[in-house]
Amino acid sequence: MAGENKMYVEVLEAIQHLIHNDGLKKGDRLPSERELSDRLNVARSSVREALRALEVLELIETRRGGGTYISGVGGRRLVELIASFILKDEDAREDLKETRKIIEAEAVRLACRRSTKKDIEGIEENVIKYEKAIAAGEVPVEEDYTFHHLMVKTSHNNLLHHIWIPLVEYSKAAIKDSLDRSGRPRQALYEHREIVEAVKAGREEQAVNALTQHLDRSMF
Amino acid sequence: MAGENKMYVEVLEAIQHLIHNDGLKKGDRLPSERELSDRLNVARSSVREALRALEVLELIETRRGGGTYISGVGGRRLVELIASFILKDEDAREDLKETRKIIEAEAVRLACRRSTKKDIEGIEENVIKYEKAIAAGEVPVEEDYTFHHLMVKTSHNNLLHHIWIPLVEYSKAAIKDSLDRSGRPRQALYEHREIVEAVKAGREEQAVNALTQHLDRSMF
DNA sequence: CTTCACAATTGGTCAGACCAATTTTTCAAA
DNA sequence: TTTGAAAAATTGGTCTGACCAATTGTGAAG
Known part of the structure; x- marks a missing residue:
């Protein structure tokens, strides 16, 4: 017809x-x-x-x-697939790091404005787990990922969240390498606390700066 | 297996x-x-x-x-589909606008640092076309889209670019509505010029602010 | 070497068959 | 009448094999 x-x-x-x-x-x-x-x-x-x-x-x-x-609107797989077709060369890797930093920084900015008591509770819980993992002599890979995940979720922008996920999946290996450096987990934990406090207080610029520097030190 | x-x-x-x-x-x-x-x-x-x-x-x-x-990465039909599914969900729509603003603002920031002579030439050419379209009494829908597209390309971050495309394709209909408001194309052209000058001079904050305000006025 | 017809390859569509999970119906027991 | 378990119907998931249409490859004729 x-x-x-x-x-x-x-x-x-x-x-x-x-x-x-x-x-x-x-x-x-x-x-x-x-x-x-x-x-x-x-x-x-x-x-x-x-x-x-x-x-x-x-x-x-x-x-x-x-x-x-x-179902609701996706967008996750979209970016994921596209990324997998793009991410072959080194340039793309650089782009990935840069893009992740942008997305996450702005997510944290939004988090400063929109965090609920529940959000903060979840994040602080994560920080405690992080501490325990370090105390137990473990490398807190999962906790580290979760921290950032919760932070992005707290932006309460679902699309941003869905875009962020695949970006980080690709750099998960790098995260582990980073945390393997001796002393790094402790430092990361300190930086996480700093970010949490800023978000809690709604100090946007401070939070964004803290996160950006944190990522600069963590990635690669 | x-x-x-x-x-x-x-x-x-x-x-x-x-x-x-x-x-x-x-x-x-x-x-x-x-x-x-x-x-x-x-x-x-x-x-x-x-x-x-x-x-x-x-x-x-x-x-x-x-x-x-x-093939290269595109995203036309894709977004038409998403658009047709997304229209009902107000929240998703808000997220989309917000996300686009974030991506594009940061792209412009990068553009300030990385624009080449060729980039600027292309953009200025677009501005001239924009002027002509207005002078001819047309609604410069295509030129408007191209302006933003060129700007994001100038970020020289391919991933960011490819994420941006579907976000905007979706709101193309809205762009047309926006430009249909009498006087709006002239105002938009003025704002475009302002952004170009800032990017050309590498004044990041000015460029980002100009773009953000421009989008706020355009997307409603 | 060029040209042109024919065969092989490749995507596009259809029909029909089973399987597996779920939903709906049926009907006997309580 | 209500309940609940068995049976039937529905629905998505996968496979096989067939035929059409467009393209590509091949080889013989010129």
């Missing part, structure tokens, strides 16, 4: 129309694959190709035996 | 490995669908689901009868 594009694109568009016309929203269920292929007069495989494309963007969620549902 | 995820995800990962291991780059050809399904011991339909997901992200390009090729 529609055009001469690839079928899965037709299906993609049909689904969009379906969503707009029927006013479907987050959490609502889409017609089954078989029903869609029936309604649109295309093979089920074509419908699936379209749905898979939407799934990889995290725009829909599928449950085996259950059905297909519209 | 690999895991218990959905097969198409396995294929997705396999392709990524393939790209990294064999050092494939833009323009190179991927193995045929049949060969991939053979090598990975999965049905061709599963391979296709993975390829379609990559295609919708414009990470690959397929030519009927020709083959499948790795």
